[in-house]
Amino acid sequence: MCSDLRFAGGARVSDPRATAHSPDEPGGKGLWLGILAYRLVSFAWLSIQALAWRDNLRNGWLAWGAISLTGIWVVVLAAKRRWERPAARAFDLASAAALIVLSGLVVGEGQVVGSDIPFFATGYPVSAAMMIGAASGVGLGLLAGLVLSVALALSRVANGTSLVDLSPGEWLSLGNGAFYYIAAGGAVGVVSRVLGRSAAELRKANEEAARQRERVARLAEHEAMGREIHDSVLQALALVNKRGKELAARQEVQGREVGELAEMAAEQAWALRALIQSEPREAPLDMVPLRTVLQAAVYGVTGVPVTITTVGQIWFPPEGVEGLSAAVRQALENVAQHAHASRATVFAEEEDESVVVAVRDDGVGFDYDEALLRREGKMGMLKSMKGRIEELGGTVRISSAPGRGAEVEFRVPVRRRQHEH
């Protein structure tokens, strides 16, 4: 149960499931101040009662000693915010129960039940049950009330009246007292839970608002990027239109010129699609979408058509972007120059705590043999690619066989950032 207590060191409550309630939140502050005020007032009342009936007290030294100690405790509790500690609350409950039992010893024999002399320890101990209810919820609040009720029954015994000798009226009075303790602990627990819930909702609303602001900022950035690309698309379209008309007016048309126009249109379509696919979503703070990184790495690779496939939305830490991007680019350029491939795919997925990026081609392939490659002086590119990935704490795996294309796999560990929802 103690794991529900969220007050250690005055830490801000961040778990919306917590039934207990932090004194640092607006609603909670009111509740705690109220309980503290009740404690002070009831302690003062206890002292006044003791003064008024001082002539009727048995064991005066015991009464005044207990009241003094209780007074010191009240001050310590209030001044040092000791109520935030579960152990302090348990001690508080124990001392309150002791005070109740003790009261049986300090008033005249037979005077605690049904007599017209006020029973001096009734009011103050309730604050212990209230505090536990506020901190730990309804269940423990009720339990604390029960502990006090048992103490109340024991005070009769301490006063010299056996429980079996109590009259129905006296039982009723005892029952009233017990009900009062238990109800107070439980009721404060309920209030605290309600306050806790509404505070959690408020917190959620605040977080949602913050996310909303972030999203708006991202959308603005996206739009700025969009305008740039739309500009280049419009320009390309205008050019296609103009050149197309010129070509149509000519007697003879060179295939190469038409091809150039088609190429231009294709490039713009590619850029536009990349823009649409990189639509911003809920991004963890300080992370960038891997797809955008890969699109940038692929942009402008000529000689082989490249498809990018990613399994879901993958986020990547910005400090790794340069290295990964350069490695992917190198792998693709190698494919374009040497593999005679008809196409290449850049595939990305998340696996456990790593991001896996594979560059795969359907080209001529090769025997992957580091020793052989080194002898032939072909290790240079491979070494620099490996170096970049290893710098990120990652690994490179290459699999290929003659006639079977090749697959270069980068595996980079990504520490998942702690971000609360």
Added chain:
Amino acid sequence: MNTDGGGGANAGEEPIRVMVVDDHPVWRDGIRSDLERSGIATVVAEASDGGEAIELARDSMPEVILMDLRLPTVSGVDATREIVAELPHVRVLVLSASGEEADVLEAVKVGAAGYLLKDATAEQIADAVRRVRDGEPVFTASLAALVLSEFRRIAAPEPGEPGLTARENEILRLVAKGYTYREIAEQLFISMKTVQNHVQNILAKLHLRKRYELMRYAIQRGLDRAPE
């Protein structure tokens, strides 16, 4: 991607009846001329939005429908759902310009037989038309990645919720990496036919998932049967 088994000219065979659904007339013209030049297909109808597509599909009896997803009034996904439910023998091939992932996946979940980006070449499109007509899904690398993410979205499926076997997962990854069925078969030491069967099963599970989702939705809403 996979041209094994003879595409292109299919002498003696009737051309495949194709309907093109797209709101751009220029695009429809382009597809019509590409397909008819390839000699394997003839365009029997053109529709410019989803509602029109549903009506024309009933009347003109196409075998294959090339469907854009972004359409005015009735969307491509909705039209696909209607057409597949009403005319189960008609194959819908999604041809999308932007590859908006959610839409593409949704279209495949409601019964589209495949998905190509609009920048596919004329030969790729003709080949895809032939393959879907023959009942083979057109499972591109990007679609495989989408399907993988759909199955991984829920890490721990509830009992009864269709999930992938380890082998299916492996095959999907290879398709997403751009391997052809033939290459996958070689790599895993299985036959092409087996690879195709796995892909069919994966798609069937995707459709089951859709039905499972509808059922769960219906139960949550307190209805006693899934909406049709």
